[in-house]
Amino acid sequence: xxxxxAAEHVEKLDEKQKEKVEKLRAKYxxxxxxxxxxxxxxxxDKDWDIFETPPSEFPGMKEARKRLADSNLGNxxxxxxxxxxxxxxxxxxxxxxxxxxxxxxxxxxxxxxxxGKTAARxxxxxxxxxxxFVPGELAKGYMKAAGLxxxxxxxxxxxxxxxxxxxxxxxxxxxxxEMNARNMxxxxxxxxxxxxxxxxxxxxxxxxxxxxxxxNYLVHHLKSDHMEVRDKAAQVLKDAKNAVxxxxxxxxxxxxxxxxxxxxxxxxxxxxxxxAKTEKGEKSFSEFFCCAFLGGCNEExxxxxxxxxxxxxxxxxxxxxxxxxxxxxxxxxxxxxxxKDGKLSRMTYMLVDSAEGSDRIDPAIVHVGTLQYxxxxxxxxxxxxxxxxxxxxxxxxxxLKKRKVQTGKKxxxxxxxxDGGKRYLEYxxxxxxxxxxxxxxxxxxxxxxxxxxxxxxxxxKWIKQAKKVxxxxxxxxxxxxxxxYKIDPKELDEK
Amino acid sequence: MIPEEHAEAMQRAVDGDVxxxxxxxxxxxxxxxxxxxxxxxxxxxxxxxEDVQAAYGKHFTKSLFAAAKLLRELTGIGPxxxxxxxxxxxxxxxxxxxxVRDLKELTGIAPIMxxxxxxxxxxxxxxxxxxxxxxxxxxxMKNLSNIAPSENLLKKHPKxxxxxx
Numbered sequence: 001x002x003x004x005x006a007a008e009h010v011e012k013l014d015e016k017q018k019e020k021v022e023k024l025r026a027k028y029x030x031x032x033x034x035x036x037x038x039x040x041x042x043x044x045d046k047d048w049d050i051f052e053t054p055p056s057e058f059p060g061m062k063e064a065r066k067r068l069a070d071s072n073l074g075n076x077x078x079x080x081x082x083x084x085x086x087x088x089x090x091x092x093x094x095x096x097x098x099x100x101x102x103x104x105x106x107x108x109x110x111x112x113x114x115x116g117k118t119a120a121r122x123x124x125x126x127x128x129x130x131x132x133f134v135p136g137e138l139a140k141g142y143m144k145a146a147g148l149x150x151x152x153x154x155x156x157x158x159x160x161x162x163x164x165x166x167x168x169x170x171x172x173x174x175x176x177x178e179m180n181a182r183n184m185x186x187x188x189x190x191x192x193x194x195x196x197x198x199x200x201x202x203x204x205x206x207x208x209x210x211x212x213x214x215x216n217y218l219v220h221h222l223k224s225d226h227m228e229v230r231d232k233a234a235q236v237l238k239d240a241k242n243a244v245x246x247x248x249x250x251x252x253x254x255x256x257x258x259x260x261x262x263x264x265x266x267x268x269x270x271x272x273x274x275x276a277k278t279e280k281g282e283k284s285f286s287e288f289f290c291c292a293f294l295g296g297c298n299e300e301x302x303x304x305x306x307x308x309x310x311x312x313x314x315x316x317x318x319x320x321x322x323x324x325x326x327x328x329x330x331x332x333x334x335x336x337x338x339x340k341d342g343k344l345s346r347m348t349y350m351l352v353d354s355a356e357g358s359d360r361i362d363p364a365i366v367h368v369g370t371l372q373y374x375x376x377x378x379x380x381x382x383x384x385x386x387x388x389x390x391x392x393x394x395x396x397x398x399x400l401k402k403r404k405v406q407t408g409k410k411x412x413x414x415x416x417x418x419d420g421g422k423r424y425l426e427y428x429x430x431x432x433x434x435x436x437x438x439x440x441x442x443x444x445x446x447x448x449x450x451x452x453x454x455x456x457x458x459x460x461k462w463i464k465q466a467k468k469v470x471x472x473x474x475x476x477x478x479x480x481x482x483x484x485y486k487i488d489p490k491e492l493d494e495k
Numbered sequence: 496m497i498p499e500e501h502a503e504a505m506q507r508a509v510d511g512d513v514x515x516x517x518x519x520x521x522x523x524x525x526x527x528x529x530x531x532x533x534x535x536x537x538x539x540x541x542x543x544x545e546d547v548q549a550a551y552g553k554h555f556t557k558s559l560f561a562a563a564k565l566l567r568e569l570t571g572i573g574p575x576x577x578x579x580x581x582x583x584x585x586x587x588x589x590x591x592x593x594x595v596r597d598l599k600e601l602t603g604i605a606p607i608m609x610x611x612x613x614x615x616x617x618x619x620x621x622x623x624x625x626x627x628x629x630x631x632x633x634x635x636m637k638n639l640s641n642i643a644p645s646e647n648l649l650k651k652h653p654k655x656x657x658x659x660x
Contacts, residue, residue, distance in 0.1 A: 340537065346496050416512060433535075435535045
């Protein structure tokens with residue numbers, strides 16, 4: 001699927017865009033080819049700086065950091081915020097089960113099938129021993145997409161005499177031979193490129209000293225980079241999943257995390273809809289079903305978010321077949337409240353603009369994960385935007401409605417770097433200065449936020465998550481809640 | 496909660512952002528966004544006189560009189576005599592007689608028919624010769640400016656002389 005997209009769209013790239021793809025792949029070898037192509041197609045020159053500039057050096061970022069510190073929210077958007085793993089298995093086992101050591105036999109079988117292998121042979125011309133690279137499925141995919149030439153067949157009906165046809169056939173054969181030589185060269189170059197890209201890891205795997213990180217990288221990227229997943233390759237990938245330890249996360253578990261503020265990571269690893277056809281019959285590319293991310297009608301907002309110190313994202317990924325898939329991404333912002341006279345109320349709110357993605361993640365996980373982060377970052381309240389348009393955020397809001405979270409109106413303002421530009425946040429009506437009155441689901445005060453989180457945790461018997469709430473907030477569950485769910489407070493003290 | 500000792504600095508910072516945004520919107524003649532931002536933040540726009548005058552100039556050139564009126568309401572700064580006269584000059588030059596009328600209605604300032612304004616009116620006459628409704632426009636121009644087309648112009652364009660008979 002991935003290569004179909006890349007091969008189909010690579011022809012649409014102009015020279016400048018091709019150069020971008022090359023640069024991107026050279027700087028970030030972990031970026032999948034399809035993403036590199038999609039990014040080159042989608043991102044304007046003006047947005048390309050997100051790959052060229054470290055986030056800390058964006059204009060206004062220093063000012064944004066200072067404001068976060070001044071507003072007591074210095075913890076916001078720090079990737080070292082640790083969440084607990086959500087899921088039944090995580091609740092039952094202290095340490096998630098998984099392979100402890102790399103199974104090199106399985107890993108190498110996977111590598112050979114997908115990337116390729118080296119083989120010894122005698123050079124037919126010189127007779128000397130040499131090592132050749134036998135391409136695997138992935139390398140074949142690269143070779144297929146290497147832009148091979150084709151020669152149209154001759155139509156005998158177009159020639160007046162046999163002599164003319166013979167002459168044309170002779171010329172055609174000459175051209176075909178030349179073209180084949182060029183195609184072979186291109187295919188060899190493509191295979192060589194794949195080999196070079198994975199060379200170090202490939203050799204380490206064969207010698208049995210690959211690091212767990214590299215093995216993970218290899219397996220996960222092979223899966224995501226691979227074209228066909230229904231054949232033999234699919235089976236070896238499935239086996240390889242169990243051949244390397246992976247972050248202790250098991251199928252069905254969710255580990256919320258703060259985005260990395262790194263476009264090479266944050267604009268990939270996602271739940272994409274490659275292969276979906278648009279009305280025009282073209283294959284579409286969409287990072288999420290959300291207009292503010294790549295592929296959406298307001299996709300320039302995606303690049304913009306990287307530059308804004310007080311915008312962050314909460315990701316809710318899972319592992320499926322050994323590949324990390326980000327199912328839900330919540331856009332969050334730091335807001336201050338204004339009174340009617342324009343004075344700040346001194347209250348700080350985390351605005352959850354929308355939780356976009358697929359509906360495969362339990363909204364309760366998004367809710368509790370968000371509350372843990374809100375409490376841990378030091379906010380005084382949280383506002384969930386109720387003016388959302390997509391299916392997933394609507395379902396999330398239905399969940400809040402069922403939980404009887406109060407709706408309210410708040411006059412909020414997102415504290416951005418001071419360039420005065422319009423920013424895309426649905427809460428404030430799309431492209432606007434991020435300030436205004438809006439309605440949403442509001443939890444005001446740290447104690448109500450903590451009690452709401454406990455309520456969901458106790459209801460679902462997520463004791464580990466409740467402990468995390470206690471750890472980040474320092475607020476104990478109310479006696480009413482403990483009584484309602486028959487929870488012994490000692491359970492929360494146990495390590 | 497924003498610590499007490501930082502409250503003032505934070506207030507200044509977020510108000511400063513709003514003022515910066517006002518400045519940007521003014522440059523882009525986006526007066527409706529200024530109004531919306533003021534309503535959303537209750538921060539009064541504090542714009543520089545020269546920037547506001549430059550904005551009036553752009554508005555008059557683009558015939559945006561309703562927005563210019565809103566700008567005056569928002570900032571409390573009216574267009575200067577010089578900006579208004581420049582507005583008249585441009586309007587006469589382009590034979591935009593409705594703009595002359597609207598400008599007078601908005602500002603209450605009459606055009607000063609000095610030498611440069613007279614030249615602008617003559618240019619306006621010359622321009623309106625090309626219009627199919629030349630007669631009607633020329634008559635309006637004459638009524639608003641009290642200046643007739645020059646003899647040279649009438650000789651050059653008998654159509655104009657015919658129209659004003």
